[in-house]
Amino acid sequence: MTIQIYNTLTRQKEEFVPLNQGHVGMYVCGPTVYGNSHIGHAKSYVSFDVMVRYLRYCGYKVLYIQNITDVGHLTDDADEGEDKLVKQARIDRVHPMQIAELMTRSYFEDMDALNVLRPDISPRASGHIIEQIEIIRKLVKNGFAYETGGSVYFDVTKFPSYGKLSGRTLDESLEGTRVGTRSEKRHSADFALWKKAEGGHIMRWPSPWGEGFPGWHIECSAMSMKYLGESFDIHGGGMDNQFPHHECEIAQSEAATGKPFVKYWIHNNLVTVNGRKMSKSLGNFITLKDAFKKFDPVVVRFLILQSHYRSTLDLSDDSLLGAKIGLEKLFNTIRNVRETIKKTDQDQHAGQPAIDFSAYKNRFLEAMSDDFNTPQAVAVIFDLAREANQLLHAESMPGMETLLALNALFSELGGMILGIVTNDLSSTARDENDEAKLIDILVQTRQKAKSEKAWWAADFIRTELEAAGIRLEDKKDGTIWRKIDS
């Protein structure tokens, strides 16, 4: 089965053929670490996480690089304003690198909670100043960039295909902005590669053009090409980064190397909150740490995967609650499959032929191979859960082989690929074990009480467990339990 990927560069789905057979080099723009991550970060990094997982599942050896921006990202997201970290550091009265340290840690905490696999390398922009300077030096030497007053700018008129990613013509780009009277730029669409550091600027390094700091765009060119080579397979990022960030990356990289920079550009769509764009000024800005107070991280991950990465995701308490209810149903089914396996004799129904679930698997893989269509893939998982429930509640129990096949398929598709179905179906294995042991003692006590006709004890245990969020269900073969919504 071939994988089709929507390539922003060509505006169509293309068959995925990596530059080096069996290997994938993939770069995704990471966070600017000046504040806690929000729900938009979750959408982006969960989406790319599932792509990495799926490519690996398909047998590709993926080298996944995601940077940490700790310098050069200015408050206006272009060439003007204050460095976002320096600004936050000034407010907190600490060194900018303390902000970077804290917020990088916070970011990975949130991503770990979302079960986003760590990138293979998370290079820091401030740790790759030399590499950035080297590219700029080459661009100046080859006439694509010019130095003025201690800063260096890329001359967009020297790179004719500028605009090929975003579809903007140079005229549009030039029209869109005006060269202020005090601007050092030759053309309004020119962008900064290196900025002169003014007197009090704390983030500064020596360079051939004097003390300064890199522009925002150049870091991604430097770090991606350092670890993946001058041409690589996949570059991802949020749709809002298409222009100017990625357009500038292409221009400076291809001008420096004379080679095509990236084969497939993938952009995820954005998050709205209750139908409106999320922004700090609208007051509907939701950090992940806040979201996790109300909803388990796996619910957030599940909600994200229920829509396609190229669709907007509308977030609301209702949509999260819907995801939670759906997920609980799915988890209950899988938990019951696993409980039944534990309680079933190895040889029970041994003669019974195993049911073949390969049709589900094929439909799932087809969905994933069609530009990573996770909502369809999730739908297949639910279809499988429906069949599982029918089997579990049928007159005669399914055989062991069927149960094991079911469980394995949930783990393979819902776990390995989607990152939703974990071994313990809860946040930590330890929790679950200690809890399960204690609940088991309560269930046994209750069983004993029933056989002694001590109904008061049986009722007391059921009622108290229910109050603690655990529901007992008496089945023919014994009692099973599940967590109920709190």
Place this chain on the structure above:
Amino acid sequence: MTIQIYNTLTRQKEEFVPLNQGHVGMYVCGPTVYGNSHIGHAKSYVSFDVMVRYLRYCGYKVLYIQNITDVGHLTDDADEGEDKLVKQARIDRVHPMQIAELMTRSYFEDMDALNVLRPDISPRASGHIIEQIEIIRKLVKNGFAYETGGSVYFDVTKFPSYGKLSGRTLDESLEGTRVGTRSEKRHSADFALWKKAEGGHIMRWPSPWGEGFPGWHIECSAMSMKYLGESFDIHGGGMDNQFPHHECEIAQSEAATGKPFVKYWIHNNLVTVNGRKMSKSLGNFITLKDAFKKFDPVVVRFLILQSHYRSTLDLSDDSLLGAKIGLEKLFNTIRNVRETIKKTDQDQHAGQPAIDFSAYKNRFLEAMSDDFNTPQAVAVIFDLAREANQLLHAESMPGMETLLALNALFSELGGMILGIVTNDLSSTARDENDEAKLIDILVQTRQKAKSEKAWWAADFIRTELEAAGIRLEDKKDGTIWRKIDS
């Protein structure tokens, strides 16, 4: 109360007086991230963690920097051999930065488990190449260093006080090694600041002396001075780093700036295993991940603090078991104090005057102020626990104020400063809560069973809980429980 610190530079305890009143700049050599951390790392970083905690407790604003060495540390710990990360990367067939990424993550996982607070900044050596080049450039310019064949060495004969930290005279240093016939060094004790990268060397950067990589020692000078200034208060590290690493740091830093580099040098002693030096060749090399399989991280931390940072710590299953038993006793006492608080009416024994525990606190602070004497500080905590036990088992219960004072003192001294006594006395708050709720249901069921004279149920619950590692103890006022050794 003044703090006395043993300063390796002067070989005596000195009163601690920071360079800037109220502020402390502190740098500790961090790990070389080419493998999992071992028990020696734990001893070092737990020791310095307690120092940082204590200085902060005393009101100092501490800026704590601990580097990550991801380049330049060669296999012979001096100027020869292969880069440790490059070697590991070659074995694993990955990029060295993937090793750095994985092992940095592994390191912080282990430190988090040990309740070691994160440094304020964890700068990477590879992220500070420019800063290292700038110092080397200055040293060459001022005649302290010389370039030869694309490498740069520090000329120890130009720095007369070379040896002042380790107490080695230059003659001894020169005698200790011989200049091989093929060596580029002028003197055998000269050390590398910059090494030329041979053809296949992957970790390389452009420099005024051609493509190469920094020597091991220069990174710590560059990163400490970048974030703490040219002179700062405390530099820490393992005793094995006194020479050559720290000796070289002093020489290159003071030669470059003409100022004293560090006011207080603090060195922790090493770990032996069953009485023998820990080494990979002896097969007694214990990674933290392995140790944590057998013992809770808090036990490892506690064992470390039971000896002084300047003493060797001998590790064995027996010493860990001893620490575990001691810690469980302490935790049981504190747990009983907390349980009693929960069960005691706010107004009960209201008239009873609170007992004054300030003598314990003073003894504890005296111990800590005497060169961070944690074993004595731990002994005070145990004395306090003994008094707490006497009070809890006395004829008349202690009053609420006394109980609250006890609990606060355990948290302040054993928690905030030593990092042992946490709010939940277990690894995660969540665990404890879910568990406690379920155990409570079992205890209540048992109480009900007793009142119904259903002895079978009472016995069953007690036996099963005991098997699950939880012991019930019937007291006059009710039943309390505690975890027993597994």
